[in-house]
Amino acid sequence: MYTPHTKADIAQMLQTVGVDSLDALLPVPDAVKLRAKLEVVPALPESEIVRRFEELARENAGASFISFLGAGSYRHYAPPAITALAMRGEFLTAYTPYQAEVSQGYLQAIYEWQTYICLLTGMDIANASVYDGATALAEAAIMAINENGRQKVLVSRAIHPNYRAVLKTYCDGLDVEVKELPVAPDGTTDLSELGRRLASKEYALVALQSPNFFGVIDMPDSATQAALKDTGTILVGVVAEALSLGALQTPAQWGAEIVVGEAQSFGVPVAYGGPYVGFIASTTEHLRRIPGRLAGKTVDSNGREGYVLTLQAREQHIRRERATSNICTNQAHCALIATIYLALVGKTGLRDIAAANLRRTRELAAVVSAIEGCSLQFVAPYFNEIVVDVHQPAKAVLAKLEQRSILGGVDLGRYYPEYANCILMAATEMTTTDEIGELAKALRESVHVPAGV
Amino acid sequence: MSPPASDHTASPLIFESGQDGRANRYFEREKPLKGYLPAAVLRNDLPIPDNSEMDVVRHYTRLSQRTFGIDVGFYPLGSCTMKYNPRVNDAMANLPALRDLHPYTPDTLAQGALRIMWELERSLCSLFGMAAFSLNPAAGAHAELGALLIAKAYFKDRGETQRDKVIVPDTAHGTNPASAAMSGFKVISLKSDKRGRVSVDEIKKHLGLDTAVCMMTNPNTLGLFEDHVHEITRAVHEAGGLCYYDGANANALMGNARPGDMGFDLMHLNLHKTFTIPHGGGGAGAGPLGVAKHLVDFLPTPYVRKNGESFALDFDVPRSIGPMRSFWSNFAHVVRALAYIYANGAEGLTKVSQLAVLNANYLRVKIREFLETPYDELCRHEFVASAQELKKTTGVRALDIAKALLDRGYMAPTIYFPLIVPECLMIEPTETESKETLDGFVDALRDIVETAKREPEKILAAPETTVVGRLDETRAARNPDLRWRPAT
Numbered sequence: 001m002y003t004p005h006t007k008a009d010i011a012q013m014l015q016t017v018g019v020d021s022l023d024a025l026l027p028v029p030d031a032v033k034l035r036a037k038l039e040v041v042p043a044l045p046e047s048e049i050v051r052r053f054e055e056l057a058r059e060n061a062g063a064s065f066i067s068f069l070g071a072g073s074y075r076h077y078a079p080p081a082i083t084a085l086a087m088r089g090e091f092l093t094a095y096t097p098y099q100a101e102v103s104q105g106y107l108q109a110i111y112e113w114q115t116y117i118c119l120l121t122g123m124d125i126a127n128a129s130v131y132d133g134a135t136a137l138a139e140a141a142i143m144a145i146n147e148n149g150r151q152k153v154l155v156s157r158a159i160h161p162n163y164r165a166v167l168k169t170y171c172d173g174l175d176v177e178v179k180e181l182p183v184a185p186d187g188t189t190d191l192s193e194l195g196r197r198l199a200s201k202e203y204a205l206v207a208l209q210s211p212n213f214f215g216v217i218d219m220p221d222s223a224t225q226a227a228l229k230d231t232g233t234i235l236v237g238v239v240a241e242a243l244s245l246g247a248l249q250t251p252a253q254w255g256a257e258i259v260v261g262e263a264q265s266f267g268v269p270v271a272y273g274g275p276y277v278g279f280i281a282s283t284t285e286h287l288r289r290i291p292g293r294l295a296g297k298t299v300d301s302n303g304r305e306g307y308v309l310t311l312q313a314r315e316q317h318i319r320r321e322r323a324t325s326n327i328c329t330n331q332a333h334c335a336l337i338a339t340i341y342l343a344l345v346g347k348t349g350l351r352d353i354a355a356a357n358l359r360r361t362r363e364l365a366a367v368v369s370a371i372e373g374c375s376l377q378f379v380a381p382y383f384n385e386i387v388v389d390v391h392q393p394a395k396a397v398l399a400k401l402e403q404r405s406i407l408g409g410v411d412l413g414r415y416y417p418e419y420a421n422c423i424l425m426a427a428t429e430m431t432t433t434d435e436i437g438e439l440a441k442a443l444r445e446s447v448h449v450p451a452g453v
Numbered sequence: 454m455s456p457p458a459s460d461h462t463a464s465p466l467i468f469e470s471g472q473d474g475r476a477n478r479y480f481e482r483e484k485p486l487k488g489y490l491p492a493a494v495l496r497n498d499l500p501i502p503d504n505s506e507m508d509v510v511r512h513y514t515r516l517s518q519r520t521f522g523i524d525v526g527f528y529p530l531g532s533c534t535m536k537y538n539p540r541v542n543d544a545m546a547n548l549p550a551l552r553d554l555h556p557y558t559p560d561t562l563a564q565g566a567l568r569i570m571w572e573l574e575r576s577l578c579s580l581f582g583m584a585a586f587s588l589n590p591a592a593g594a595h596a597e598l599g600a601l602l603i604a605k606a607y608f609k610d611r612g613e614t615q616r617d618k619v620i621v622p623d624t625a626h627g628t629n630p631a632s633a634a635m636s637g638f639k640v641i642s643l644k645s646d647k648r649g650r651v652s653v654d655e656i657k658k659h660l661g662l663d664t665a666v667c668m669m670t671n672p673n674t675l676g677l678f679e680d681h682v683h684e685i686t687r688a689v690h691e692a693g694g695l696c697y698y699d700g701a702n703a704n705a706l707m708g709n710a711r712p713g714d715m716g717f718d719l720m721h722l723n724l725h726k727t728f729t730i731p732h733g734g735g736g737a738g739a740g741p742l743g744v745a746k747h748l749v750d751f752l753p754t755p756y757v758r759k760n761g762e763s764f765a766l767d768f769d770v771p772r773s774i775g776p777m778r779s780f781w782s783n784f785a786h787v788v789r790a791l792a793y794i795y796a797n798g799a800e801g802l803t804k805v806s807q808l809a810v811l812n813a814n815y816l817r818v819k820i821r822e823f824l825e826t827p828y829d830e831l832c833r834h835e836f837v838a839s840a841q842e843l844k845k846t847t848g849v850r851a852l853d854i855a856k857a858l859l860d861r862g863y864m865a866p867t868i869y870f871p872l873i874v875p876e877c878l879m880i881e882p883t884e885t886e887s888k889e890t891l892d893g894f895v896d897a898l899r900d901i902v903e904t905a906k907r908e909p910e911k912i913l914a915a916p917e918t919t920v921v922g923r924l925d926e927t928r929a930a931r932n933p934d935l936r937w938r939p940a941t
Contacts, residue, residue, distance in 0.1 A: 017815055036714075043795070095535060131737075272781065300924050
């Protein structure tokens, strides 16, 4: 129970309070008295808890399979120094840094995180984090809607399907309509109709993801950027694989005013989906609309430099129903992990990891596309994911790969009926040539080639 | 234990150290990026520093030493439930087959993870009297939003779209009205009565055909049990509305009373408060969202289902509001929370809330000897004291007391909240603190009040032992400096 009370303590404290028993401390009206028998998992000593979880962990066979799963959650190398630092109790067990004088370390780390995100995205400002990439997109939509007062948003169909689904959940609450841009045959977003659609000036924003859900680099051309500017439509850049920022043009360079994304790749474990860490960065014009915490630099009464949570008048605990967002708890500790990761790998490491991802994915693409019955679905340049057409239901092929202890990727039919024969495969610096070889072998045995192909 | 008192020199930013070529060798040296992609899509420069691993380790070790966590000392932050975070929970979350499990792993190969989610969900349902919990929301405020979106979908389904008002007591957390606004509702702020509670008569004045949801925290942020709660939920239901339970203060209730029995239709929990997940300097948390039977079909997706002896993620919840986040749950925290429940069992959790309430009342009766306690009756897990009288006689405010506590090695209580108590100090000790720790805190607080009466300037100058003194927040807000910039 982690409670230090002795019987004598309890007796003495009850006496001080002037109450006879622990039960008498918590009087509850008869109408709402607890009558049910509580059914929770049984109490165990710590050594047995460990045994229980080890037993449960063994039921996750998939954790030790050869894996080509990505799609917004990526397996990357994390130097052990990250855990050694981030798990220090001072960081781990701190609350939100309301009392700045005893929180200077954490506040400085948040300021460093904000800086890293700005440097990587090319934006002016960044917040202390939001829940994840999907909610970051939803929050960006609220920023844009409040900025220009328009009640429709336009998002690429090549944005992560879960991000689009979450955006829709949020927009339903605000009666905002979500419209989509189609995918072109090369795997980029089809922007051919965009100019016409923007002309009505009814869209608060256009959101594009690069690399997009298919791994394809998907940046708007200069004509599109101009059309967005001319119509006062805010371009939201989405980055679901933050590692790509170590290699690719910044979203600022391709015209984004708001950049949102997921920084799980920076040292945060895949952990069956969370916690991860979303970021929101923007140009200075959007400063007053950015949601969540912001750490800022100032001075103390003796002129010494220090950090505080600032511009809190945007936030729920001050502004209540007029706040820019309801967010209170964010993902500070995951952002700390990402900050330490970036400090450790530095510019050289980040470039090398990005290059290793590019190299491994090209190796994967070459090997897989040489297999009879497998081909690459898209031709546009890609980062660390590819879409492989297996010319038969992907689901069945993936099930066969599982028999050989391989997680071959995500069945695209799950989200795109038109790509039900396609598998989204990721390769990172963790992927080995041997693993690619095992996959190729298994694919050759699994992909049934119909006569005439 | 406070951070090293002598360390007044500023800590340079990570960007101000480092040299090109001082890179750590975690990876193979790779050939240039332009070998893989057209130059037009590559970035021109990457202005982040290369630092040696030792320099990075020293840098963040130093920053940790300038940070106050529960592991450093007593943390009586009201409404935040800063209890001990057991290390075994972290160890379990870091078991390789849990930590390295990809969210797209097929259900059949992730049965252990799904069982963990299911065991937590079932335990929470029983503990709080709900039909189902979604583990999808990432935090308490996120779950509030989810609950209000459920209410919106529910009324739409019933053809009652005119229900656009959410009633929020004036003692409520700021997230309540903010969540209501984010889900498109209008907010009615409800005045608390003289006893610091929601009054049945007052709420009835606001109930009608436009009532959507009434949001309540019980015990409320004054630490008081809403003893008319069943009459309130009945009145809201009679008006056709739904009742939401804000579980921020569930640590006072767990195992002793259940929101479901009180008539609540929707609720959230903060696993990072009640269930010992480390708060990590502001997150990540986790905010399970509970619903009564009539709202199960609206839960966010996915929902974990048990089919015979196997478990599956169900993405096909009939009238679901949809997913609220990228992936299924803050799973590492689900593991931690379940490990905590295993450590306690039902009986242990019941005792937890009793001892949390005992600690709070013990502090209350000790502290009222020298500070006003405006609602002076048996409290639950927390209570409020006020420095209003002290301020009148000495000029020393709640803020000054907070800063003086930092000098004495304690985290300050929540101050200036709830908004209805002037010069408010909201104190929540939690059950994991010993009588000795509580006595030490009382002595420190008494010393501050006595010093304030004798030499107020000493308290007004606090803190003096911390690495910086009081910071200029006005300047920070007026000239926002939110990042480092490279020299141009």
